[in-house]
Amino acid sequence: xxxxxxxxxxxxxxxxxxxxxxxxxxxxxxxxxxxxxxxxxxxxxxxxxxxxxxxxxxxxxxxxxxxxxxxxxxxxxxxxxxxxxxxxxxxxxxxxxxxxxxxxxxxxxxxxxxxxxxxxxxxxxxxxxxxxxxxxxxxxxxxxxxxxxxxxxxxxxxxxxxxxxxxxxxxxxxxxxxxxxxxxxxxxxxxxxxxxxxxxxxxxxxxx
Amino acid sequence: xxxxxxxxxxxxxxxxxxxxxxxxxxxxxxxxxxxxxxxxxxxxxxxxxxxxxxxxxxxxxxxxxxxxxxxxxxxxxxxxxxxxxxxxxxxxxxxxxxxxxxxxxxxxxxxxxxxxxxxxxxxxxxxxxxxxxxxxxxxxxxxxxxxxxxxxxxxxxxxxxxxxxxxxxxxxxxxxxxxxxxxxxxxxxxxxxxxxxxxxxxxxxxxxxxxxxxxxxxxxxxxxxxxxxxxxxxxxxxxxxxxxxxxxxxxxxxxxxxxxxxxxxxxxxxxxxxxxxxxxxxxxxxxxxxxxxxxxxxxxxxxxxxxxxxxxxxxxxxxxxxxxxxxxxxxxxxxxxxxxxxxxxxxxxxxxxxxxxxxxxxxxxxxxxxxxxxxxxxxxxxxxxxxxxxxxxxxxxxxxxxxxxxxxxxxxxxxxxxxxxxxxxxxxxxxxxxxxxxxxxxxxxxxxxxxxxxxxxxxxxxxxxxxxxxxxxxxxxxxxxxxxxxxxxxxxxxxxxxxxxxxxxxxxxxxxxxxxxxxxxxxxxxxxxxxxxxxxxxx
Numbered sequence: 001x002x003x004x005x006x007x008x009x010x011x012x013x014x015x016x017x018x019x020x021x022x023x024x025x026x027x028x029x030x031x032x033x034x035x036x037x038x039x040x041x042x043x044x045x046x047x048x049x050x051x052x053x054x055x056x057x058x059x060x061x062x063x064x065x066x067x068x069x070x071x072x073x074x075x076x077x078x079x080x081x082x083x084x085x086x087x088x089x090x091x092x093x094x095x096x097x098x099x100x101x102x103x104x105x106x107x108x109x110x111x112x113x114x115x116x117x118x119x120x121x122x123x124x125x126x127x128x129x130x131x132x133x134x135x136x137x138x139x140x141x142x143x144x145x146x147x148x149x150x151x152x153x154x155x156x157x158x159x160x161x162x163x164x165x166x167x168x169x170x171x172x173x174x175x176x177x178x179x180x181x182x183x184x185x186x187x188x189x190x191x192x193x194x195x196x197x198x199x200x201x202x203x204x205x206x207x208x
Numbered sequence: 209x210x211x212x213x214x215x216x217x218x219x220x221x222x223x224x225x226x227x228x229x230x231x232x233x234x235x236x237x238x239x240x241x242x243x244x245x246x247x248x249x250x251x252x253x254x255x256x257x258x259x260x261x262x263x264x265x266x267x268x269x270x271x272x273x274x275x276x277x278x279x280x281x282x283x284x285x286x287x288x289x290x291x292x293x294x295x296x297x298x299x300x301x302x303x304x305x306x307x308x309x310x311x312x313x314x315x316x317x318x319x320x321x322x323x324x325x326x327x328x329x330x331x332x333x334x335x336x337x338x339x340x341x342x343x344x345x346x347x348x349x350x351x352x353x354x355x356x357x358x359x360x361x362x363x364x365x366x367x368x369x370x371x372x373x374x375x376x377x378x379x380x381x382x383x384x385x386x387x388x389x390x391x392x393x394x395x396x397x398x399x400x401x402x403x404x405x406x407x408x409x410x411x412x413x414x415x416x417x418x419x420x421x422x423x424x425x426x427x428x429x430x431x432x433x434x435x436x437x438x439x440x441x442x443x444x445x446x447x448x449x450x451x452x453x454x455x456x457x458x459x460x461x462x463x464x465x466x467x468x469x470x471x472x473x474x475x476x477x478x479x480x481x482x483x484x485x486x487x488x489x490x491x492x493x494x495x496x497x498x499x500x501x502x503x504x505x506x507x508x509x510x511x512x513x514x515x516x517x518x519x520x521x522x523x524x525x526x527x528x529x530x531x532x533x534x535x536x537x538x539x540x541x542x543x544x545x546x547x548x549x550x551x552x553x554x555x556x557x558x559x560x561x562x563x564x565x566x567x568x569x570x571x572x573x574x575x576x577x578x579x580x581x582x583x584x585x586x587x588x589x590x591x592x593x594x595x596x597x598x599x600x601x602x603x604x605x606x607x608x609x610x611x612x613x614x615x616x617x618x619x620x621x622x623x624x625x626x627x628x629x630x631x632x633x634x635x636x637x638x639x640x641x642x643x644x645x646x647x648x649x650x651x652x653x654x655x656x657x658x659x660x661x662x663x664x665x666x667x668x669x670x671x672x673x674x675x676x677x678x679x680x681x682x683x684x685x686x687x688x689x690x691x692x693x694x695x696x697x698x699x700x701x702x703x704x705x706x707x708x709x710x711x712x713x714x715x716x717x718x719x720x721x722x723x724x725x726x727x728x729x730x731x732x733x734x735x736x737x738x739x740x741x742x743x744x745x746x747x
Contacts, residue, residue, distance in 0.1 A: 016525040024532035106524030110531035
């Protein structure tokens with residue numbers, strides 16, 4: 001994980017606390033951007049880099065957890081590290097269930113925070129790689145003709161060329177041509193590759 | 209006993225209300241006597257049957273009273289109360305042979321008629337016995353704790369005296385029943401009493417008057433008050449029976465019987481009303497205590513949460529800044545300016561924590577509100593209103609004397625309220641062990657000199673021991689088992705911060721008085737203080 005191309009956001013209403021976390025993260029080479037409130041954070045333009053969020057709200061209770069939910073709803077998949085003055089067990093459980101990486105009680109050990117941030121950025125990076133991959137696959141899939149898409153669907157379903165030819169009332173030779181086009185356009189080196197791509201695309205479409 | 213303010217019939221001081229009630233009962237009984245007197249001679253034939261009902265009622269009432277009194281004995285270890293309970297038991301037991309031997313009654317219950325003098329003799333024993341026992345109670349009740357028997361004797365002595373009373377009553381009954389011939393001639397015939405009986409009645413009346421006199425001089429408790437009523441009723445009964453009625457089974461005679469039943473029941477009623485009021489008091493105090501505890505807990509929780517948060521915030525910042533500083537210094541080319549910035553933030557956070565702690569101290573030692581014109585009278589009334597339930601619970605009567613022309617003072621209402629409520633709470637506490645006199649809380653306000661107001665809070669409590677007097681305003685000095693020793697010190701610093709004085713003096717004949725003065729709003733002292741900004745209370 002290269003910190004140069006990542007960003008850590010801090011939301012804390014206490015300026016001194018904000019400055020101290022910022023300094024700690026910068027001392028190990030992270031880029032940091034801090035905000036005094038969640039509203040300020042939402043108003044800000046967010047650069048397209050791997051990122052994670054350190055969230056400290058006084059008396060977090062609902063407000064902290066609600067903000068977490070709001071983030072998930074708005075499609076901003078940002079890993080969150082909660083830092084709080086007096087979090088109780090139910091609160092931390094709720095936060096972790098909603099996908100927080102860590103729930104740290106103040107004062108915390110610096111290594112705990114750095115580890116959590118590191119894990120958050122890795123998650124963000126993985127997620128971004130995944131998203132980029134999916135975008136590429138979709139782009140490739142878009143280049144297929146409708147006949148090629150039909151052939152691809154039947155190929156990944158395990159039908160033999162002969163059967164596909166019969167299904168689509170085409171000659172076996174034509175099917176072979178379409179098939180090799182599909183393999184080329186989708187960038188698949190083998191049948192298992194193609195099946196995996198199709199799976200991912202299917203997952204992405206059912207998800208959305 | 210001494211220390212415990214037990215709410216017992218024998219311990220409860222006589223309140224004005226009780227006095228009024230007792231006098232009211234007596235007046236009503238006397239009025240009833242006056243109404244019956246003209247008809248006293250009218251005979252009521254064939255009412256012997258009612259006599260058994262009457263005797264049963266008296267028997268049960270006196271037995272219950274005796275049992276309740278014996279219960280008191282087992283709690284209080286008092287010989288006086290024991291004498292009284294024996295009196296009730298004896299009187300109750302003796303009413304049975306009296307009724308059974310009454311001319312005309314034995315026939316009703318298939319017994320042979322007894323001698324002419326038997327009933328009267330038993331009546332005499334009862335008549336003379338009861339006031340004697342009351343007299344014994346009145347004479348014994350003043351004996352100090354030294355005269356008290358040791359602990360653990362109660363069961364034996366109660367058992368012994370109950371057995372003794374029953375045996376003696378049976379013995380006397382047997383003697384009277386079998387020796388009718390040798391008894392004095394109380395009765396001329398079955399209806400009319402002889403001159404000998406008048407002598408008995410006079411003796412009983414004399415004993416009752418003696419009992420009344422001793423009780424009057426030694427009256428302390430509600431029980432004493434009602435025993436006086438009992439003796440008065442007893443006297444009325446004797447007069448009715450001996451002097452007003454025309455002999456047995458006349459209107460006057462039956463009226464006397466009714467008075468007898470009333471006098472037997474009075475102490476029982478006093479017990480019942482005391483029990484109900486004790487129960488109510490208990491319920492009130494339990495709920496008041498629960499409410500107070502909840503309020504205290506909530507306040508403590510809120511306070512500790514807010515303190516924890518206020519301190520934790522800078523603390524976390526200090527730790528993180530220190531970590532960051534260490535990391536800046538540990539780099540291959542240490543970044544001194546970043547490390548310096550982190551250290552500066554640590555310094556600031558340290559000061560911030562100190563501010564928080566200072567704030568907390570200020571919260572306890574001084575009010576947050578500004579000085580405003582304050583009407584001391586209204587302030588005292590408000591505090592009194594709020595502590596009304598405690599005052600009632602502690603059976604304290606409040607007397608107030610406000611000078612309505614009192615000038616306004618300048619001050620912090622919250623702090624002055626705390627001072628007044630502190631002094632009131634102290635006064636109530638000081639009277640909690642008082643059982644032999646009325647608990648009075650007296651609050652007065654007056655103009656003191658030309659430009660000061662003087663507020664006094666008086667109690668009729670235990671007063672202050674001479675060696676404590678000089679120290680009560682010192683911090684952590686307390687005379688209460690659960691006291692912090694901060695209250696009076698706080699009061700004095702608040703009053704002095706307002707430019708006034710707080711001191712204590714003895715109350716006459718009992719208790720203590722706390723006085724404080726505050727300069728009025730337009731006095732030069734107040735104006736100087738305002739200019740000096742010397743409002744802060746020394747921590």
